[in-house]
Amino acid sequence: NSPQTDKINQARVASLRTFYADNRCLSGDIRADAMRLGSKTNTQEVAAMKRSAISISRNPSRRAKRPYIGILSEQEQRAMNTVQHDEATQPAFAALVGLDWSDEKHDICLLAEGASKPETSVIAGTPEAIQDWIQLLQKRFGNRPVAICLEQSRGPLIYALMNYAFITLYAINPVQSAKYRETFAPSGAKDDPVDAGLLLDLLRRHRAQLTPWKPDDVQTRTIRGLSEERRHAVDMRTKCIQKLTARLKMYFPQALDWFADDLASPMACDFLLHWSTVAEVKKAKSATLRAFFHAHNCRSEALIAQRLDAIAKAVPLTEDPGIVTPAILTVQTLARVIRDLSSAVTKFDQQLAGVFASHPDAPIFNSFPGAGNVMAPRLSAAFGSDRQRWPDAGALQSFSGIAPVTERSGKSTWIHRRWKCPKFYLQTFFEYAQYSIPYSVWAGAFYRQEIAKGKRRNAVIRALAFKWMRIQMACWQQRVPYDESRYLQSLIQRGAPLAKLIQT
Incomplete structure (x- = not known):
């Protein structure tokens, strides 16, 4: 096969890679000294796949007769980009740390640069103990960057760590961490030191797919x-x-x-x-x-x-x-x-x-119809101050739970709203869409049109919020206030179906 075929297969295999223990299979009773997880290389896995009678097919319901060579899906393209990613572009850290926190103590698994075996330790959950540990890290690694992976995006521990410039935080969703743990412990066994080791392993092996957590500015x-x-x-x-x-x-x-x-x-x-x-x-x-x-x-x-x-x-x-x-x-x-x-x-x-009143984005969010003194600050807080955080409206729509979730298995397809999402974000965009109906011409027309079709009220408001978020994202990225008359004119010029209702 051609090198291009190998790259495609490598990308697909990378997204489905299974890790194995070096010496023994990881059972439900995972121990900290068994966290040195090995893996086959992409080349080895592709070679094994070529020898197998089963090949990867783009249609899961059919058996492919040969490896599919064609246009990559968006997910496969991302996987391929990951495979081709140059490790030199990743930031160099003096140490990688997995930190499993609790109210009384914090379990730590640290892998220093060049070390082959991680170090484990436990510190108390007091502010004094946390500060002493941070100062020890700073002194030991000469103020060089240190990456810390933990299951928290807010709370006392991350508030204590976010103020140090040499620390880069990777905040992991607890569900994501739990699923990663279940990969090696399907029995459901759990232990704090092991969880710290898993967080370190997740950071070490999949750092290219993780996004560093950066706090918004103080005002936001x-x-x-x-x-x-x-x-x-x-x-x-x-x-x-x-x-x-x-x-x-x-x-x-x-x-x-x-x-x-x-x-x-x-x-x-x-x-x-x-x-x-x-x-x-x-x-x-x-x-x-x-x-x-x-x-x-x-x-x-x-x-x-x-x-x-x-x-x-x-x-x-x-x-x-x-x-x-x-x-x-x-x-x-x-x-x-x-x-x-x-x-x-x-x-x-x-x-x-x-x-x-003094926030730089206040004129933007105050310009949205029906925002008022309550919803305008909430919208500003939801978008944040870092304009690199959301690459497009779709990222925020998925994160907030406004975008629907599609589940496919065999011939069945199920589309439903996202249940596991930040409730405050979901409430903010849903409630704003609801408040905008009396104040926005097109929003009111869209709502009445969808209700007349027999759709449920909450589903219609979520669809309206989906539309509003695209508009709000464009205004926020371009730093321009919303202009209702301008948007209505664009609907008419595009010949949008909604324009007919507005003109009548």
Whole structure:
């Protein structure tokens, strides 16, 4: 066969390479001294494949009569590029480190440059122990670059390591690491020292396929942190409101009618703290209740009169102490928590507005219809500050879970949404697409068109988010704000099917 054929076969074999132990097969009880995993070379594997009666076929359901020679798929092309990759282009590290972290201790497997056997050690999980170990690395290797592979992209350990210029971090998805472990331990056996060795082996053998983790700038990380914590506070408040609603239905359902517009408002929370039962509120004078509503900026005399009349006619659902007494304490506790969380959300909004106002990408994300003061910072945090991180919109669409996942096996094909993805990213793009519908002409037209076809609402919003992400990626990469009129004009000029709906 020609050299080109060998290269193609090498690329295909490289993507399916199976590693073997030097002296014995790795069983479920993997030991640290068995982590020197050998492998056949590409040439040996291709030669074995040529001797085999089975050849690689582009169609898995058919047996190929000869090695396929033709146009490489995108995945095969990437594999071929990996095979042809020049090792000299890889950064030279003084040491490679696999680090398996936990709350109390960190297991370390270190392979120094030129060494044939890795070194294992364990350090405590305290900040002092981590700093001492980092200083020891820095002194031992003379401030030369050191690569560390660990199962974390955020958390206390990576926060401690990210501030050192001589350390290059490779953050591995825990699922990716678990699958790599299962390759050698199908029984499910797991041990921290072995996991550190596997991370080192993954970094040593597959570094060309791994991307170094680079933190965003301080301003972007601050925006991301504030946005995520704000979302957590909102979620906590929502759960508390649901619990409060359930408790009030047990003995005081009238309060739900009186404050149906916003049970999380300071007025509703303060009312329940003052008067937690029908009997208590009926004892209050009309002047007292009227003054309470005025103090909480309720100026509608008609609404106040309606509430006072409802209070006068209210009848307790139950007066059983076994139900009412514990429910009162629960309602008062939840009311305080909801009030504090609402105040915290307001403070998060103020902090976000101040930090995001000076962000260089603020004009870009503020230009998207419906982004507002909440979604614009979240979009900025999702894209980040490193414009080399996402080579195209497809990378971010897949990472966030907006792009669908295709599973094929034999004659069956299943397309579904991605389940294992960063939830905050998925929520950000999904919710923005939802908010954009009333504010963007084409987004609203697309939504109504797809709903009219009988598609499910969530599927339509994900499809809309998919479209928005391509537009947002182009604006972000080119550093230009979004122009709705310009985009609508481009749809009309291209003769896009959506343009007909916009023009009608």
